[in-house]
Amino acid sequence: MAKTKKSWFCKNCGSESPKWLGRCPDCGEWNTFVEEVISKPSRYEAPSSGDGERTSRSTPIPLNEVRQRELVRIDMGYPEVNRVLGGGLVPGSLVLLGGEPGIGKSTLSLQLAMRVSGLKVLYVSGEESPEQIKLRADRLSGNTENCYILSETSCETIVDRMRQLNPDMVVIDSIQTLYSDTIESSPGSISQIRECAAILMRYAKQTMTPIFIIGHITKDGTIAGPKILEHIVDVVFQFEGDPNNIYRLLRSVKNRFGATSEIGVFEMRGDGLKEVENPSEILLSHHDEPLSGIAIGATMDGARPYMIEVQALASATAYGTPQRTTTGFDGKRLSMLLAVIEKRLNFRMGTKDVFLNIAGGFKVSDPGLDAAVVASILSSALDKPVAERTAFAGEIGLSGEVRPASRTEQRIMEASRLGFERIVVSSYAKKGLSGTKKGIEIIYVSKIEELARIIAGAV
Ligand code: TYD
Numbered sequence: 001m002a003k004t005k006k007s008w009f010c011k012n013c014g015s016e017s018p019k020w021l022g023r024c025p026d027c028g029e030w031n032t033f034v035e036e037v038i039s040k041p042s043r044y045e046a047p048s049s050g051d052g053e054r055t056s057r058s059t060p061i062p063l064n065e066v067r068q069r070e071l072v073r074i075d076m077g078y079p080e081v082n083r084v085l086g087g088g089l090v091p092g093s094l095v096l097l098g099g100e101p102g103i104g105k106s107t108l109s110l111q112l113a114m115r116v117s118g119l120k121v122l123y124v125s126g127e128e129s130p131e132q133i134k135l136r137a138d139r140l141s142g143n144t145e146n147c148y149i150l151s152e153t154s155c156e157t158i159v160d161r162m163r164q165l166n167p168d169m170v171v172i173d174s175i176q177t178l179y180s181d182t183i184e185s186s187p188g189s190i191s192q193i194r195e196c197a198a199i200l201m202r203y204a205k206q207t208m209t210p211i212f213i214i215g216h217i218t219k220d221g222t223i224a225g226p227k228i229l230e231h232i233v234d235v236v237f238q239f240e241g242d243p244n245n246i247y248r249l250l251r252s253v254k255n256r257f258g259a260t261s262e263i264g265v266f267e268m269r270g271d272g273l274k275e276v277e278n279p280s281e282i283l284l285s286h287h288d289e290p291l292s293g294i295a296i297g298a299t300m301d302g303a304r305p306y307m308i309e310v311q312a313l314a315s316a317t318a319y320g321t322p323q324r325t326t327t328g329f330d331g332k333r334l335s336m337l338l339a340v341i342e343k344r345l346n347f348r349m350g351t352k353d354v355f356l357n358i359a360g361g362f363k364v365s366d367p368g369l370d371a372a373v374v375a376s377i378l379s380s381a382l383d384k385p386v387a388e389r390t391a392f393a394g395e396i397g398l399s400g401e402v403r404p405a406s407r408t409e410q411r412i413m414e415a416s417r418l419g420f421e422r423i424v425v426s427s428y429a430k431k432g433l434s435g436t437k438k439g440i441e442i443i444y445v446s447k448i449e450e451l452a453r454i455i456a457g458a459v
């Protein structure tokens with residue numbers, strides 16, 4: 001039997017160390033090391049849920065003799081979810097669904113469990129009783145006869161039940177509540193999460209059963225202890241959104257079977273989550289008169305373009321150090337853009353507080369939104385509304401050049417489709433555009449100065 005052993009783990013990234021460290025050498029976070037009692041089976045012992053199947057599998061085979069099993073993807077019943085998965089769920093895959101508490105992970109996975117038609121689904125909850133889940137299911141309305149509920153937190157028992165029931169899909173809510181007997185530390189600790197995920201993965205791969213694992217994310221955006229999970233699982237989803245807002249984004253951060261950074265948009269309603277097929281239309285607010293500080297960006301998430309509203313407020317600072325507050329946009333990127341505005345346009349941004357907000361509680365990391373961000377800041381600083389029905393797409397470089405945003409053509413087409421009259425893009429994107437009629441006026445700019453002139457109304 002394995003010997004009891006203690007080890008130190010980083011709470012942020014799961015890095016292991018034999019002694020306490022002030023700063024994690026892997027993720028650079030301070031004061032994140034916690035001691036955990038672990039008792040690991042030695043490398044040469046059989047895995048804890050092992051079936052003695054190891055020998056038959058691990059013989060090297062030449063790559064050209066590897067026979068491809070036909071990849072039949074499971075239809076999840078929601079086109080948005082299928083798209084984010086890259087065309088459906090792959091049998092035997094392990095999907096991590098991360099998100100802050102209360103964002104709707106349990107709701108989404110229960111809806112999925114009830115929607116996949118004709119498949120037997122096991123929904124394991126370590127957080128809620130079957131009665132509570134039933135209450136929720138009644139509100140969501142769906143097919144309940146093929147959906148089995150298990151309230152259990154022992155990972156070994158769960159695997160036993162899975163072997164008895166032989167489900168076609170499993171949902172685990174959540175990985176932080178599970179524990180394995182082989183590990184002495186408490187549920188939710190890094191070594192428990194790691195061991196339980198490994199047990200689930202062995203089950204998934206042996207039986208080709210897809211498993212959704214729900215993981216809670218801490219405030220700073222990392223799922224507690226899940227950097228370790230991220231490389232174990234096949235797909236990492238993030239479910240995000242502003243809790244005060246009804247929109248939720250399902251984002252694929254990692255996908256072994258499809259493209260990453262695809263997003264699906266949902267609306268949280270009284271009767272559960274509903275897909276939003278046309279995000280652009282809901283993300284643009286409608287104003288009766290033009291307001292300064294608002295610019296519309298044509299942005300891109302994965303392969304889909306959508307229009308999003310950027311709001312900025314630049315006002316004289318009352319203190320020595322100006323405030324920079326952003327929601328939905330990277331704060332460092334904002335500082336960079338402000339520095340470029342200050343240097344290239346001689347705007348005294350150092351004496352201004354700047355607040356930046358992306359509409360709908362969305363988080364955007366697309367650099368193609370830079371032009372819209374700069375436009376909204378300039379519009380607010382000059383108190384000049386941006387001309388109506390105008391969109392922006394372009395990345396801003398350090399020397400103030402406007403670079404082409406990725407897939408500029410698709411962004412232009414989306415703006416045109418939504419009835420925009422003009423779109424400002426980088427002049428370097430011109431040669432990449434096809435000759436098809438766009439039905440929209442395209443304004444080319446190569447420098448931030450030209451962008452400023454458009455806002456100031458000189459163009
Ligand atoms: P939940 O799925 O429990 O979140 P998580 O599992 O990520 O912690 O979602 C909880 C929130 O969703 C709760 O605040 C209420 C809201 N909600 C609705 O608005 N409509 C619904 O139909 C359901 C089931 C939940």
Ligand code: MG
Nearest residue numbers: 105106127173
């Ligand atoms: Mg939950």
